[in-house]
Amino acid sequence: MLKFYLNAEFCKLNGFVNYNTMGFYKLTVNGQLHSVEADPDTPLLWVLRDNLGLTGTKFSCGIAQCGACTVQINGDPVRSCVMPVSSAINSKIVTIEGLSIANSHPVQKAWIEEQVPQCGYCHSGQIMAAAALLEKNANPSDEEIHNGMRGVLCRCGTYPRVMKAIRKASAKISKS
Amino acid sequence: MKTTTNLPRRDFIKLSAISGAFLAVGFVPLGEKESKIVNLSKTATPGNELNPFVFIGTDGKVVLYNHRPEMGQGTFQAIPMIIAEELEVDINDIEIRQSPADEHKYGDQMVVGSRSIRNNFNNMRKMGAAAREMLMQAAAKRFHSDVSECEAKNGYITHVSSGRKISYGVLVRDASELEPSNSPALKDPSQFSVIGKSVPRMDIPLKTNGEAKFGIDHQVEGMLYASVERSPFFAGRVIDYFGEKALQVPGVKYIFKTSRDVWGKKREAVAVLANSYWAAVKGRKALEIMWHNGDLKNWTTEEIWIDYYKASKEEGTTFEEKGDFENIFDKSANKIEAYYETPYQAHAPMEPMNAMVSVTEDKIEFWGSTQNPNGIRSHLAEKFGMHPDKIIINYTFMGGGFGRRSLMDVVDEVADLSAQAGVPVKVIWTREDDIGQGPFRACSLNHLRGSINAEGNAECLDHKIICQDIRNQSGYGKSPSSGITGGVITEYEIPNFRLNGVLRKHHIPITYWRSVYHSTNCFAHESFIDEMAHEAGKDPLDFRLVMLKNHYRYSQVLKLVAEKSDWYKTPDENTGRGVAIVERSGSFVALVAEVKRIEGKIVPYKFTVAIDCGIVINPDTVVAQSEGCVVMGLTAAYKSAITIEEGRVAQTNFDKFKLMELYETPQVNVHIVQSNEAPEGVGEAALPPTAPALTNAIFSLTGKRIRRLPFKLDEV
Numbered sequence: 093m094l095k096f097y098l099n100a101e102f103c104k105l106n107g108f109v110n111y112n113t114m115g116f117y118k119l120t121v122n123g124q125l126h127s128v129e130a131d132p133d134t135p136l137l138w139v140l141r142d143n144l145g146l147t148g149t150k151f152s153c154g155i156a157q158c159g160a161c162t163v164q165i166n167g168d169p170v171r172s173c174v175m176p177v178s179s180a181i182n183s184k185i186v187t188i189e190g191l192s193i194a195n196s197h198p199v200q201k202a203w204i205e206e207q208v209p210q211c212g213y214c215h216s217g218q219i220m221a222a223a224a225l226l227e228k229n230a231n232p233s234d235e236e237i238h239n240g241m242r243g244v245l246c247r248c249g250t251y252p253r254v255m256k257a258i259r260k261a262s263a264k265i266s267k268s
Numbered sequence: 269m270k271t272t273t274n275l276p277r278r279d280f281i282k283l284s285a286i287s288g289a290f291l292a293v294g295f296v297p298l299g300e301k302e303s304k305i306v307n308l309s310k311t312a313t314p315g316n317e318l319n320p321f322v323f324i325g326t327d328g329k330v331v332l333y334n335h336r337p338e339m340g341q342g343t344f345q346a347i348p349m350i351i352a353e354e355l356e357v358d359i360n361d362i363e364i365r366q367s368p369a370d371e372h373k374y375g376d377q378m379v380v381g382s383r384s385i386r387n388n389f390n391n392m393r394k395m396g397a398a399a400r401e402m403l404m405q406a407a408a409k410r411f412h413s414d415v416s417e418c419e420a421k422n423g424y425i426t427h428v429s430s431g432r433k434i435s436y437g438v439l440v441r442d443a444s445e446l447e448p449s450n451s452p453a454l455k456d457p458s459q460f461s462v463i464g465k466s467v468p469r470m471d472i473p474l475k476t477n478g479e480a481k482f483g484i485d486h487q488v489e490g491m492l493y494a495s496v497e498r499s500p501f502f503a504g505r506v507i508d509y510f511g512e513k514a515l516q517v518p519g520v521k522y523i524f525k526t527s528r529d530v531w532g533k534k535r536e537a538v539a540v541l542a543n544s545y546w547a548a549v550k551g552r553k554a555l556e557i558m559w560h561n562g563d564l565k566n567w568t569t570e571e572i573w574i575d576y577y578k579a580s581k582e583e584g585t586t587f588e589e590k591g592d593f594e595n596i597f598d599k600s601a602n603k604i605e606a607y608y609e610t611p612y613q614a615h616a617p618m619e620p621m622n623a624m625v626s627v628t629e630d631k632i633e634f635w636g637s638t639q640n641p642n643g644i645r646s647h648l649a650e651k652f653g654m655h656p657d658k659i660i661i662n663y664t665f666m667g668g669g670f671g672r673r674s675l676m677d678v679v680d681e682v683a684d685l686s687a688q689a690g691v692p693v694k695v696i697w698t699r700e701d702d703i704g705q706g707p708f709r710a711c712s713l714n715h716l717r718g719s720i721n722a723e724g725n726a727e728c729l730d731h732k733i734i735c736q737d738i739r740n741q742s743g744y745g746k747s748p749s750s751g752i753t754g755g756v757i758t759e760y761e762i763p764n765f766r767l768n769g770v771l772r773k774h775h776i777p778i779t780y781w782r783s784v785y786h787s788t789n790c791f792a793h794e795s796f797i798d799e800m801a802h803e804a805g806k807d808p809l810d811f812r813l814v815m816l817k818n819h820y821r822y823s824q825v826l827k828l829v830a831e832k833s834d835w836y837k838t839p840d841e842n843t844g845r846g847v848a849i850v851e852r853s854g855s856f857v858a859l860v861a862e863v864k865r866i867e868g869k870i871v872p873y874k875f876t877v878a879i880d881c882g883i884v885i886n887p888d889t890v891v892a893q894s895e896g897c898v899v900m901g902l903t904a905a906y907k908s909a910i911t912i913e914e915g916r917v918a919q920t921n922f923d924k925f926k927l928m929e930l931y932e933t934p935q936v937n938v939h940i941v942q943s944n945e946a947p948e949g950v951g952e953a954a955l956p957p958t959a960p961a962l963t964n965a966i967f968s969l970t971g972k973r974i975r976r977l978p979f980k981l982d983e984v
């Protein structure tokens with residue numbers, strides 16, 4: 093909340109009309125610093141998508157129940173649909189667009205090798221969640237994979253391949 | 269292998285038309301499966317879209333078009349694969365483009381009922397072969413030889429005896445002067461080198477790095493976002509609304525009353541238009557609306573079940589009959605009877621419903637994810653009295669469809685908003701909108717009666733379906749939807765058989781849902797066949813095999829699944845197996861579910877699928893679709909359903925409409941029958957038998973018969 097008041101204060105001092113709601117936020121996304129103007133309660137998801145044009149991060153439930161909007165904040169998987177932009181400042185945000193150059197992350201490679209996506213809509217979130225999991229635990233057990241991927245939904249039913257791909261990515265990471 | 273997908277690139281061919289020669293071959297559709305192949309190379313004029321299937325530039329670059337919208341079913345890759353096979357080009361060297369929506373050049377483009385491959389296989393082969401023959405004729409002329417002395421391979425024509433080679437690119441100018449044959453020589457299927465291979469899907473790399481564009485991702489200059497408050501009650505009307513507070517939300521521009529057409533009924537709503545999605549949502553929360561809730565405000569699903577049970581006593585319409593059920597059943601000594609209930613279901617594709625439309629005086633443009641691009645064009649043409657040629661449809665990848673994206677309601681509403689606002693408007697439904705509004709899969713009651721004769725064989729079977737009819741939601745007197753009896757296996761050799769239905773009308777909007785009526789009927793049918801087998805003291809798989817001994821394709825998948833699932837090996841005391849079969853969209857599936865009791869809990873453990881879908885284009889897609897069908901079938905079996913309480917849908921979001929997750933996904937093993945039959949649909953086929961195979965397995969392990977879906981797995 094403190095950040096919110098500071099920003100409202102900043103706007104007021106600078107003579108912005110909607111000083112009581114809109115604010116400017118500095119966000120570090122995929123290694124780049126951006127300044128965005130938004131309502132402080134705007135979910136990070138919509139700032140990424142609408143303000144920054146990073147549409148790889150998807151909306152599906154809006155209540156932290158499906159994982160489609162998963163991004164990494166300081167390495168942790170976060171549901172960006174319920175994180176207000178005002179809480180996302182001063183942290184390192186990584187979206188699917190910034191995970192690697194040219195699909196080179198081991199998780200992306202495994203996803204392509206196992207031909208995981210069907211419609212593909214859930215897979216930005218699946219990949220970001222899996223990458224965060226393997227970042228912390230390069231060699232997870234099946235149960236650890238299950239727990240790490242809780243709440244990341246796929247209506248097309250690609251789970252059997254998600255499982256195979258995570259195991260494969262884990263093997264790739266462990267080898268290198 | 270390259271892809272440009274996203275939105276069709278309209279300028280590419282126009283530019284090429286001006287700058288140099290090329291070979292472009294397309295077709296004129298003549299009905300569902302027929303077409304006339306045409307040379308489009310000379311028809312390019314600025315502003316005129318060529319819209320071909322095959323495009324080859326003088327540099328030898330080959331572009332193949334997929335004309336079927338892609339929602340995960342894999343036709344994006346499969347259609348060009350079929351063309352490439354006959355065209356003799358390396359599938360790794362081509363570029364795939366999504367074609368524009370143009371029914372004059374691409375025919376039917378609606379992706380429903382698993383039809384893309386089965387309706388287009390021959391056309392696409394002829395397309396590739398005709399283009400190849402044009403190139404061969406051009407080459408033969410250069411070789412001063414006969415076409416029969418030439419061979420096409422990997423983008424080159426070779427003069428066999430001399431070994432001389434010319435690339436397609438070099439031949440393009442000459443070939444573009446020729447007329448394509450409409451009966452080109454097709455390859456012998458034994459010579460296929462692309463068809464039948466698990467070629468990696470070209471759209472997948474776009475879906476692992478965020479590059480793929482879905483409808484929801486599209487933005488245009490000057491657009492506004494809409495969030496729409498629709499009546500939570502079916503058929504609710506807006507008495508009045510106050511938007512003052514909503515208009516104070518920064519970014520909110522307009523409040524409009526609007527409506528959308530759902531199967532001929534007007535569903536009223538109030539929309540907030542704003543310069544960002546979030547502002548529209550906030551504005552919507554600040555709306556005050558007075559609803560007239562119609563007569564349905566106290567409705568519950570229970571009342572529908574009461575009505576259906578009452579209706580089950582009616583005679584209904586007989587769809588099929590053989591022998592003399594009534595008399596023989598009456599006299600039969602060994603009879604059984606059961607009711608099965610399957611609930612309403614939401615489609616809930618992960619990409620929420622959305623659409624963007626710009627309506628102006630002289631042009632309408634649509635952007636979004638749809639299963640039915642040409643349907644949108646006709647709908648908007650009629651709604652606004654505009655010539656279809658002035659309506660541009662830009663369709664994208666879909667984040668799932670499952671039938672929901674074949675309807676026009678979402679577009680109908682947002683087009684009205686754009687017309688009111690005078691700017692492009694994009695509507696994004698919230699998940700709550702999606703789950704609360706429907707249309708849904710119909711719920712249905714199935715009443716089955718059967719008898720076993722003294723020899724332990726099936727003697728009588730009467731299957732009665734009580735449900736709503738999708739097509740007849742808005743009026744009486746029309747014939748029932750075809751497919752309403754889908755999933756009932758009329759091929760079973762049962763001497764006295766009757767198949768009938770009582771079609772009820774309710775205000776709950778319903779629509780096509782992955783595999784449609786197969787998903788509800790098959791559960792009842794294949795559960796009851798299991799009950800009959802147990803009553804007869806027979807092995808349920810053998811019981812089926814005996815009744816299908818004269819049906820080669822059913823028998824074949826049954827035998828294959830028996831072998832692959834170790835059906836005849838007696839399982840340990842904590843394992844149970846169940847079988848179910850179906851024919852859906854031309855494909856035959858037999859499925860064995862294996863459940864285990866682990867620490868006192870029933871766990872769906874392994875699903876073995878045997879599928880005969882005729883000639884297979886991309887085997888990996890058949891496997892993927894079957895895996896997906898099992899997961900979606902299980903979700904509908906024991907995870908979630910739509911129920912109505914106090915006139916409104918009780919579920920709101922994924923917290924109450926639960927989807928299957930990774931941790932609870934069983935093993936799925938898919939086995940494909942080698943076949944030379946015509947290719948059939950694979951996107952839905954493995955879904956219907958999933959639930960009955962599971963509940964049959966639970967019965968074999970626990971002796972508990974589940975006749976109502978969804979059931980609670982932890983209460984079994």
Ligand code: FES
Nearest residue numbers: 152153154159173
């Ligand atoms: S959209 Fe954020 S978890 Fe579903």
Ligand code: FES
Nearest residue numbers: 211212214246248
């Ligand atoms: S691939 Fe379609 S929702 Fe996961």
